[in-house]
Amino acid sequence: MSDRIIAACDGAAKGNPGPAGWGWVIADAQGHPERWEAGPLGRATNNIGELTALQRLLEAVDPGTPVEVRMDSQYAMKAVTQWLPGWKRNGWKTASGQPVANRELVEAIDRLLAGRDVTFQYVPAHREDGDHLNAIADQAASDAAVRQEAAGTALGSPDMPVPDPAAASPVRRRAAAPGKRASAGAASGGGGSRAIKAKFPGSCACGKPYAAGDMITKNGSRWGHQACGSSGPVDA
DSSP: OOOOEEEEEEEEESSSSEEEEEEEEEEOTTSOEEEEEEEEEEEEOHHHHHHHHHHHHHHHSOTTSOEEEEESOHHHHHIIIIIHHHHHHTTSBOTTSOBOTTHHHHHHHHHHHTTOOEEEEEOOSSBTTSOHHHHHHHHHHHHHHHHOOOEEGGGTOTTOOOOOHHHHSOOOBOOOOTTOOOOOOTTOOTTOSOOEEOSSOEEOTTSOEEOTTOEEEEETTEEEETTOOOOOOOOO
């Protein structure tokens, strides 16, 4: 039987950049949330929140313990598993010759990963049938971004309740059945998902913000304007 623990981490920014936070959760042997932590970042980007969440999670796990990390950020995951070697070879420049964003965080995570047994699992965000641990980490990060306060059992509060995504999140889109496209719905946009009213301000993949109360829809892996499609690839 494997001793590998399962964990998830996530970041949030209300405006991107805007009030930001990070969160992580670690499950017990039965997959139930056991420990969690979240913290504020002041004004920062979503990518900084995602990378900080991963850094704080790795700091909280014993280096000798194998761990599977579940994340909904392809940017953060690819940054430390795929793009990092090329960035080092290029003198911390991207393929287009630009300085690597958030280099200090990436370097810190690289040091934490050295000699450890860590695997990464991408999980889609904001789905009714999505990963429960990732949803908890997402909610913890979102709460920290809004309140700008640290929280969690890891801070000496073992009885602090786990964040409940269902209590604070809008109705989430169900995955389409295999071989079928998701229904566009009456108020859907470029992402082909149901439109909802934004609870918080945020940033669309097009780079422009949306306000609390605006109608938004799922565009690829994130929420954004109804008229916008999925975001393009990150410059690695």
